[in-house]
Amino acid sequence: MAHFVDRRLNPKGKSHGNRRRFIGRVRTAVKEAVNESVRRRGIADADQKEMITVPGKGIAEPTFRHASEGGHREYVLSGNRSFNVGDRIKKQRSGGGGRGGKQGSADGEGEDEFLFVLSRSEFLELYFEDLELPDLVKQNLKEIKAAKPNRMGYTVAGTPSNLSVSRTMRNAFGRRIALRRPKTRDMLEMAARIAELEALDSRDSRQSRELESLRETLDRQERRRRLIPFVDPLDVRYKHFEMRPEPSSNAVMFCLMDVSASMGEREKDLAKRFFVLLHLFLKQRYETIELVFIRHTQVASEVDEQTFFHSRETGGTVVSSALKQMQEVIEARYPPSEWNIYAAQASDGENYSGDSRLCAELLGDRLMKLCQYFAYIEILEESEVKLMNSEENGMELWRSYRQVATEWENFAMKRISKPADIYPVFRELFVRKGQKVSDV
Incomplete structure (x- = not known):
């Protein structure tokens, strides 16, 4: 957990409640900066340390002062050699990153924004806060790469x-x-x-x-x-052997997402958190992971990460086009004998009528034989998740994928509406052999 230490003196008359509210405002500003950083960063860079800037406005601790009779008082502070009582001081404009206004001084100086650097561990702690990960999983994700024995002489x-x-x-x-x-x-x-x-x-x-x-x-x-x-x-x-960080083998992570008009910024933000979390899980097993981004409407294409998350398309939705594109990429560049293949798919559940059955066939007959793990999330509104909590109420794509989940243990699926819903999809990655995970 990230801790903010307030080292200011606390003389008699200071309010502890005000100080707690001050620290809460700072933490809220830092959390907003972390969330914005996750949206801005690439998936592979999501766990790097971050320089955070907190605006000076709104984080000052309130104080009370005694005013003279009539509410107006003129005086010169001790040590001043430049001004006399009654002098009028020209208002200075703020410059650079400072904040002027009422805090502006005669020499143009102002109050700077609060700037500090979050370490990797602190950044991940704030990022994991919304995902509601267990403490054991948080600690595992923040640890350094897994080591392997290397020959070091005799x-x-x-x-x-x-x-x-x-x-x-x-x-x-x-x-x-x-x-x-x-x-x-x-x-x-x-x-x-x-x-x-x-x-x-x-x-x-x-x-x-x-x-x-x-x-x-x-x-x-x-x-x-x-x-x-x-x-x-x-x-x-x-x-003689020594343990050294070393990749166990090659791994590739496929990110598949519907980019039709129905997938707005909220849906894409949840999808990105989903992909980031899966990438962090895989980094515990493999030092280098290649990312492949496939987006689709009625047709699918392989794109870069910027286009994947920020480009919006119009048209129908044919999910099988993305699965076919994934199979073509695997056959062209990633033979299963040399690569560990993982896939993550995000969608709002809509699909062309009759195409969902083809999706189930593509997964069951071809892709699931090649994948180490395939995770699917359906992003809905919170009210819709409550209504569609059964197989009968789900859309055609959800029902078809349920059949795949019953046949393949390495297939997981989940409906989500907020960041805290994402983690249950990944519980299966940490389950020991012989244990069972509760149904999605």
């Missing part, structure tokens, strides 16, 4: 599974050479010569001396071989 201690045979044998070979451990081949040749001399029926003095010398040498070398083992514990080396 160590003298470790588990048997990390034993490096090649490095161990190389150390043993170098040690045997340095200590001049007797070679097996030389000892076999020496033993063969001894056996040859012992097989003679009669030996002269020279052969006898040679036999005795060979026996002493062979005995000495055997003792040396026992003292210098083939592999010593000092030779053993294990592979």
Whole structure:
């Protein structure tokens, strides 16, 4: 949670209630600035730190002063050397980022706006406030990337599974050479010569001396071989690993949205929050994520993020066109054997009559086999959500998608009308195996 610390002195007579109201006004201004920043930013940059400017107007703490008789008083403050009682001061205009008016001074200075920087953690805390995420999920989303073990040389201690045979044998070979451990081949040749001399029926003095010398040498070398083992514990080396942030694999996130006239700014703002949250979830598993934006009316097209959220089109609504476009992009650029594919779709539920059945077929027969996760949100007014809380009251597209949800566990759907409704769609991403999530 973001905390505002008021370090001003609190002399006798100050109102604690006024101070709390002051901090509340500042927090409200910061929250509005964060929401505006989310609308302005791209999805991939939504969790970066932000410089926030709070207007000076309206955040000053109210005070009371005693007036002289008649409500009018003229005086000169102590230390003033420029003005006398009765002098008229010309009103200064505000300039730059300051605020003039009644606070304007003789040298043109005014009250500046309140400027400070929110860290990534503080920014996300304010952003998550409307989404009503559990504390555990908030903490996970604010943590740094997941780490993977990386090879970092060798160590003298470790588990048997990390034993490096090649490095161990190389150390043993170098040690045997340095200590001049007797070679097996030389000892076999020496033993063969001894056996040859012992097989003679009669030996002269020279052969006898040679036999005795060979026996002493062979005995000495055997003792040396026992003292210098083939592999010593000092030779053993294990592979050493360190945990480092590293992408586990490639991931691509498809954002699909209806951009017909019925999708206004409120609907697009909720859709963007939905896409941002899914992107933050995926960043915990993958360091790099590619984004693909597909918008549609009666036809679909791949566009950039600016066009996706801010361009408004007219015409009918054919949802299957977006699903077909997504399949074409996957086949052209993102083979499932190399990419983890995620998709998020936002719509107001309207669709061309008869097209919803085709959407269900495209998902069930083609796309769901390729996707790790597919999430669909239907953005409605709050009154409409209450009326359409059952399958029978939903539109044709909702009913068709319900059939897909019953057949595929990696398909989630939810009706939303405000930011707090978004998180339940993502609970399935955090559910452990064997647990169930309540029905949408």
